[in-house]
Amino acid sequence: MELIYKGKTKDVYKLDGNNVLLKFKDDVTGEDGVFDPGANTVGLSIEGAGQSGLRMTKYFFEKMADKDIPTHYVDANIDEVTMTVRSAKVFGKGLEVICRYRAVGSFLRRYGAYCEEGQPLDAFVEVTLKDDDRNDPPINKDGLAQLGLLTTDEYVTLEALTKEISGVVRAELATKGLDLYDIKLEFGRDAESGKIMLIDEISGGNMRVYKDGTYIAPMDLEKLILA
Incomplete structure (x- = not known):
């Protein structure tokens, strides 16, 4: 297979037709050997992390399909740690959309003068540009439109999908x-088709989850x- 893109946590290969293959890795983002879903660098490698992330991604993408939420998911092979997906064109060089229910991470670092750690948030949606050199700068609806990355109508769709998916x-x-x-x-x-759809993955590697106030690591x- 032809390698299209070598990423931090997965590689992308070309398939026939309109599909591509994602190969999940055991590498996870973080800094100084500590996992951080918001980090721009690979911080550590955890044996089995790729397969764990794929199992969760398959589970949640199938949940989205049940609710007719558009995604790029076609199917997955857990043993080979691969997922077949529809080809997608990203916005610019890529966007990350964060839905926040609690004040933690970069939100707390930026706005800590006005909130307390763990303070509840009402599905706060934040968009950042994928740009490691500039530390993934946040951008708003007007900025996206003026830079030609996303129309204002597309932003409304993006925000609504983010809240719906995150809510599920x-x-x-x-x-x-x-x-x-x-x-x-x-x-x-x-x-x-040009239709906006969810891409990449939905796994422990791109969310922060707690139980009774204690952080739960992705593989746990x-x-x-899935127990």
Whole structure:
């Protein structure tokens, strides 16, 4: 298979037609050997992390399909740690969309003068540009439109999808007594139809989840959800 892109946590290969193959790795983002879903660098490698992330991603993408939420998911092979997806065109060089239910992470670092750690938030949606050199700068609706990355109507769609998807994940976690603090999502346009859809993954590696005030590591989270 032809390698299209070598990423931090997965590699992308070209398939026939409009599909591509994602190969999940055991590398996770973080700094100084500590996992951080918001970090721009690979911080450590955890054996089994790729398969764990894929199992959760398959689980949640199938939940989205049940609710007719558009995603790039086609199917997954857990043993080979691969996922077949529809080709997507990202916005610019890529956007990350974070839905926040609690004041933690970079939100707390920026706005800590006005909030306390863990303070509840009402599905606060934040968009950042994928740009490691500039530390993934936040950008608003007007900025996205003026830079030609996203129309204002597309932003409305993006925000609504973010809240809907995050709400599905949050509700599912709540059935296990788990509390979703924030989740990072990625979107793109279907390469054929141009329709905005959820891409990348939904796993413990792109969310912060707590149980009774204690942080749950990604691989432990997968075991709790899929047990």
